[in-house]
Amino acid sequence: MPAVSNPKRTPLFRLITIASSGMGSFILGLWGLRFGFGDGMAGMPAETMAGVIAALCALAAGGAALSFFAGVDESAAYVFQETHFDKLTGLLSRQAMVGKIAEAASGTIRTGEPVFLIDIDIDRFKHINDAIGYSQGDELICAFTSRLTENMPEDAVIGRIGAGEFAVLLPDRQIRGSIERLIEKLINEMMEPYQLQTHLQSVSLSVGIVAMPKDGVDPVLVLRRSNLALQNARASGIGNWSVFNADMGRVADYRQWIESELKTAFDRGDFSLHYQPQLDLPSRRIVGYEALIRWKHPERGMIPPMEFIPIAEETGMINPIGEWVLRKACSDARYLPEECFVAVNISPVQFMTRDFVGIVREVMESTGIKPSRLELEVTETAMMQDRDRAAAILEQLAEMGISVAVDDFGTGYSNLSYLIDFSFGKLKIDRSFVSRIDTDSSSGAIVSTIVGLSRALGVGIIAEGVETENQATLLRAAGCEVVQGYLFGRPAPLKVELGEARSAFGTHEPARIVSLQ
Structure with a gap:
């Protein structure tokens, strides 16, 4: 300090x-x-x-x-x-940064030289801190601070303004090249894993940028706008950055509304599950269904998952919502053909909770679903938050007979060594590769590589986002025979004909499904 x-x-x-x-x-x-x-x-x-x-x-x-x-x-x-000064890192405190922003604002008004305020936040830091413990959380923050300082110009003003949030003041004259290039390089460097005393810790970042005097000169306003840009970046996915624009105020108001409505929606029963079929291409036979959550608000109608899931993760509401999804999907499985499994998405926050395996076990016991009929989809990012803990969780799930699919494979963690350490049963090729397989040779090569990797590891393979027959043909030619996408069916609610539906448990005859509309 x-x-x-x-x-x-x-x-x-x-x-x-x-x-x-x-x-x-x-x-x-x-x-x-x-x-x-x-x-x-x-x-x-x-x-x-x-x-x-x-x-x-x-x-x-x-x-x-x-x-x-x-x-x-x-x-x-x-x-x-x-x-x-921040006790842990020695960086400027939030109060001190407000003063520095005011000084920079005065200077930029006088000279006209742009000054950038860069808001950097470690995604889901609270949940990482809870999972690895406060001592190692402090160690992570110190390592993050050192790397941030190393990757910034010497005269940059750096402060810690939240638990996992940092602010950087950077005059335009100190930037070599463009601000965009600097931020891209910074994100790549900062998202490399951190070696802590007990394990290798991965993080993802979101970054928001404002430019003074264009975006304001009042310190409180500038900080608020940099955070709005940060939240906009976070909504776009991991490792993203965003520059403030005037529309972000409306976006912030909408996010606040969602946050305030989530608990009410859960208690009121606004959520439902839609199911999308997964097919075996050679036989065109349905082998499973992915359960996808939907929120229908009584006044605003359908709220897309990409809009409310990130907020649910930030607020902790993802845990009760995620458990409800798991329980509902396992209960609905009795109405599906017995040879079909049900796939359930697991949030990174949900996956790393201390009692996750116990919750899964209790849900299976209460619903009576066979382990072979349940598949959990977990992203690479979720598994890399704490490799040792993730490996232990995956091992316990494997011992229970539950298959785990690595969702969005190829879009997250770049070091494939984790594939050797973790117990999982399937790789799921991300839709971003599938959508370009018939127009981009690189995407086709990546798909073929992932298929070859799955064979070498002895695990299953599935591709999502298939929308055309040509994509399906190319996937099959590459060796991927299980697919999912609009070509074969959109997500739809499960409807069972009352009086004729029978549970699939204890019988070889499938339950009768009226429609997946």
Whole structure:
């Protein structure tokens, strides 16, 4: 932590103040004992006596005053240190950053030179902190701070303004090249795993940018707008950045509305599940269904999952919502053909909760679903938050007979070594590769590589987002025979004909599904 330079706090100065105060008091006391005050000093001229006493009193009082004001000054310096610097990292505090932003705003108004405020936040830091413990969370923050400082120009002003949130003030003249290039490089560097004492920790970032004076000069307003840009970046996915624009205020209001409505929607029963079939291409036979959550608000209608799921993760509502999805999907499985499984998406936040495996076990017992009929889809990012813990969770799920699919494969973590350490049963090729397989040779090569990797590992493979027959043909030619997408059916609610539907458990005859509309 930076020290506050102050000559009045040195040991020499303290010694002088104490000595002067003590010496004056001591000599004055001896004088009184030796000569007495009053009659014992009668032979001394009054002027001399008054002068001696006044001098000794002044010496004592001066030393005491110096000591007092040194203490006041030291207390003020301590308060300054506590309020202007972050204890853990030594970076500027939020309060100090507000002052620095005000200074930068004054400068940019005077010179016209743009100054950028960069808001950097570790995604889901609270959940990471809860999962790995506060001690290792502090270690992660310190490692993050060191790397951030190394990747910024020497004169950049850096502060810690939240638990996992940092702000950087950067004049345009200090940027070599464009701000966009700097941010892209920064994100790539900062998202490399961090070696902690006990494990390798991965993180994802969201970054928001404002430019003064164009986007404002009031420090509080500028900070708010940088955070709006950050939230906009987070809504776009991991590792993204965004520059503030005026429309983001409306987006922020909408996000706040969603956050306030989530608990009410859950209690009111607004959520439902839609199912999308997964097909075996050679036989065109349905082998499973993916359960997808839908939210129909009584006034605003359908709210897309991409709009409310990230907010549910940030607020912690994803845990009760995710458990409801798991329980509902396992319960609905009794109406599906017995040879079909049901696939359930698991949020990274949900996956890393301490009692996740226990919840899965209890849901299976209460619904009676066979382990072979349940598949959990987990992203690479979720598994890399804490590799050791993730490996233990996956091992327990495998022992229970539950298959785990790596969702959005190829879009997250770049180091494939985790594939050797983790127990999983399937790779799911992301739709971003499938959508371009017939127009981009690189996407086709990536798909073929993923298929080859799945064979080498001895795990299953499925492709999502198939919308055309040509895509399906190319996927099959590449060796991927299980697919999912609009070509074969859109997500739809499960409807069972009452009176004729029978549970698939304990019988070889499938339940009758009226429609997936």
